[in-house]
Amino acid sequence: MEVQHAGRKKTIAVIAGVFIGLLILFTLFSNTLMSLTLPKVALLTVSRGVLSHEFQSSGVLIWKAETELRSTSGWKVKEVAVKKGEVVQKGQTLITYDGKDIEQQIQDEQGSLTKLKLSTGSLQYALMEAVQGGDEKTINNATTAYKSHEIDIETQQRRIQKLQISLKENSKLVAPFAGIVTKVNAMEGFPSSGPDVMISNQSLGLMLELSLPAPAVTQLKAGDELDVHVNGKETRQMKGQIESIQDGDPVNSNIGERATGNSTVPIRKLILSIQDPAAKEGDAAKVDLLQTLEDVVLVPNAAIHDEGGKKYVFGVEQKDGPLGNAFYVRKVYITVDDANASQSAVTGGLFEQESIIIESSEPLQEGNKIRM
Secondary structure, eight states, rough: HHHHHHHHHHHHHHHHHHHHHHHHHHHHHHHHHHTTTTTBBEEEEEEEEEEHHHEEEEEEEEHHHHEEEESOOOOOOEEOOOOOEEEEEOEEEEEEEHHHHHHHHHHHHHHHHHHHHHTTHHHHHHHHHHHHHHHHHHHHHHHHHHHHHHHHHEEEEEEHHHHHHHHHHHHHEOOOEEEEEEEEOOOTTSSSSSSSSSEEEEEGGGEEEEEEEEGGGGOOTOOOEEEEEESSSSSEEEEEEEEEEEOOOOOOOOTTOOOTOOOOEEEEEEEEEOOTTTTTTEEEEEEEEEEEEEEEEEEGGGGGGTTTTTTEEEEEEEEEEEEEEEEEEEEEEEEEEOOOOSEEESSSSSSSTEEEEEESSOOOOOOOOOOO
16 A cells, blocks of 8 residues: 555656646747747947048039120220130230221321411410510410410320320230130120120139038138049049138038938038149039048937937846846937938937847837847
């Protein structure tokens, strides 16, 4: 009997052990199945690094100083001595004008002067006779007539001189400085109207005007040099010196990587001076700028969420459970100091080497249990 009783107890113990083992196995299997239904996430350990911004702007090289030259006389154009693109020297004749009318007028005035001079002798003789006669009234009249005659001669001489100066100044248009003819409007046989010639000041060189978002130029100032890629007959790199930085019209865009949505981006105009002799007016040119923010905590933009203007990321909270560690989602509010197209520089809430969720198989909310 004792042997049977011992055997029965042993059997019960075995059965109980098997039952408990199966219970544990089914519990573990159930937890495993449940865990497979949890959102699966991918983690990233944040680190410090450099946030970079790349900007590019392009334009066309134009002459820094371009002067309009015109005749104020309204005379007909006699000869056009230059053409567009021609290099000219200071004082070189560009246009000659037909001054026949004023030449004729000068001849007529010179004839009148000659007549006046012919009368000089008779007036001098009349004055001498009046002096010899001794009559005071006669002397006064003769003196007045002679002096008036001298004034007429001087007036006529000045009139002729003025006409001669006008003829000299208006008979041709000359280059005020060495440069390049950029436009010719004058036509032979037609009166001058508007600027007859436009000429660039070659000594001042070319300029390039660029429009860039304000963040691109925060570290730049007048006098700085930039690399300019010029695409003419062949592509070459030149130096451009910043002459000025001016305010431009703001735009509603995401220009420059830092703006999001339909925000307003302030624009700055850069005026660059190009003195390279290989540069040509009309060449296309561009400038690439790189701005960096050193030693910042970097977070991928895809991991950042918005809640009424507040930025946050999903972190991971670990809790101990009866069957091991469990992981839950937690919100971590952050401050975004700066951003480019792919990353943001973050302060507040996050620390270096902290793990955040960058990808999930399902939408997440704070407190969700997750698997990794």
